[in-house]
Amino acid sequence: MFLGLPNSGKSSFIGAFWHVVETGEIDAHYKVTTQPSDREYLNALRASFLNCQAPERTKTDFVKNIELSILDKTSKEEIELVFPDLSGETFSSQFAYRKITDDYIDQIQNCNGIMLFINPDFVKKANLIADSFLMFGSEELSNNVEESASSLVPWDVKMSQTQVVIVDVLQMIFKYITKPCKISIVVSAWDLIKNMPLAENIQTPAEWLSRELPLLKQYLDANNASFKYNVFGVSAQGGSYKEDENDIISKLQELVKQSERICVQHESEITNDITIPIKWLING
Ligand SMILES: Nc1nc2c(ncn2[C@@H]2O[C@H](COP(=O)(O)OP(=O)(O)OP(=O)(O)O)[C@@H](O)[C@H]2O)c(=O)[nH]1
Numbered sequence: 001m002f003l004g005l006p007n008s009g010k011s012s013f014i015g016a017f018w019h020v021v022e023t024g025e026i027d028a029h030y031k032v033t034t035q036p037s038d039r040e041y042l043n044a045l046r047a048s049f050l051n052c053q054a055p056e057r058t059k060t061d062f063v064k065n066i067e068l069s070i071l072d073k074t075s076k077e078e079i080e081l082v083f084p085d086l087s088g089e090t091f092s093s094q095f096a097y098r099k100i101t102d103d104y105i106d107q108i109q110n111c112n113g114i115m116l117f118i119n120p121d122f123v124k125k126a127n128l129i130a131d132s133f134l135m136f137g138s139e140e141l142s143n144n145v146e147e148s149a150s151s152l153v154p155w156d157v158k159m160s161q162t163q164v165v166i167v168d169v170l171q172m173i174f175k176y177i178t179k180p181c182k183i184s185i186v187v188s189a190w191d192l193i194k195n196m197p198l199a200e201n202i203q204t205p206a207e208w209l210s211r212e213l214p215l216l217k218q219y220l221d222a223n224n225a226s227f228k229y230n231v232f233g234v235s236a237q238g239g240s241y242k243e244d245e246n247d248i249i250s251k252l253q254e255l256v257k258q259s260e261r262i263c264v265q266h267e268s269e270i271t272n273d274i275t276i277p278i279k280w281l282i283n284g
């Protein structure tokens with residue numbers, strides 16, 4: 001199951017993953033031996049990857065089931081991957097409205113692995129009490145309490161921190177899980193973290209999780225007996241596509257093997273193999 005709030009990088013991952021396993025350009029763990037009958041959606045996501053364009057936001061009423069048969073090059077085992085590319089809104093509405101559909105419960109009951117996506121660029125962070133003015137929509141810190149009180153806006157569920165929403169979504173689905181289940185956490189847009197000044201002192205994806213989303217990390221650690229987890233940093237794009245960084249796009253497109261612009265970090269090891277988070281989910 002691919003799980004992640006809006007803009008968490010699910011569709012970008014799928015486009016890059018499909019490119020890697022279909023072309024066999026780099027020495028990845030998996031390759032596609034039998035072409036899936038429905039490739040239209042996969043090819044559209046891959047075209048976004050190759051053209052350095054962010055994929056369209058996945059629509060709420062659009063549920064595209066992806067069915068892929070991939071070969072583990074080491075064990076020669078054929079593996080069936082089946083998961084829908086759901087819109088991130090599916091998960092945020094689950095949090096906001098406290099409802100899940102029967103279809104979704106079915107998927108959870110059949111699920112034997114979770115890919116949880118988090119995009120650092122779209123994380124709503126925890127606020128310190130001292131930062132509460134920012135949380136209430138005022139950009140400026142003010143010592144004048146009366147003035148600040150007049151600018152307070154009523155709390156809305158959309159203001160909830162990312163880690164609170166994710167923990168709640170996991171809590172809701174775990175009661176329906178019937179098979180042993182591991183969670184592969186994908187910190188997407190990892191290029192943004194890697195390009196941060198060293199002063200930030202974040203060396204690994206697990207350190208990023210621990211520092212930026214401590215509630216989620218504590219929840220995962222506390223439930224480690226029920227589900228194992230691992231954290232991967234993944235740059236499916238290889239860099240930012242934002243307009244003012246056009247020189248990055250031409251550099252990315254100059255590469256003969258486009259799979260080489262992907263970057264995957266686990267602990268301190270860095271490779272281009274985007275299949276690693278799935279490989280860990282399947283057989284460690
Ligand atoms: N810098 C950078 N940005 C990325 C990367 N991968 C995805 N993004 C950006 O993250 C945003 C969301 O990516 P999507 O793949 O559409 O995310 P999603 O989880 O499918 O989003 P929904 O369909 O809304 O649920 C887009 O603006 C992407 O350009 C990456 O490797 N690096």
Ligand SMILES: [Mg+2]
Pocket residue numbers: 010011012056057058085086087088
């Ligand atoms: Mg999407």
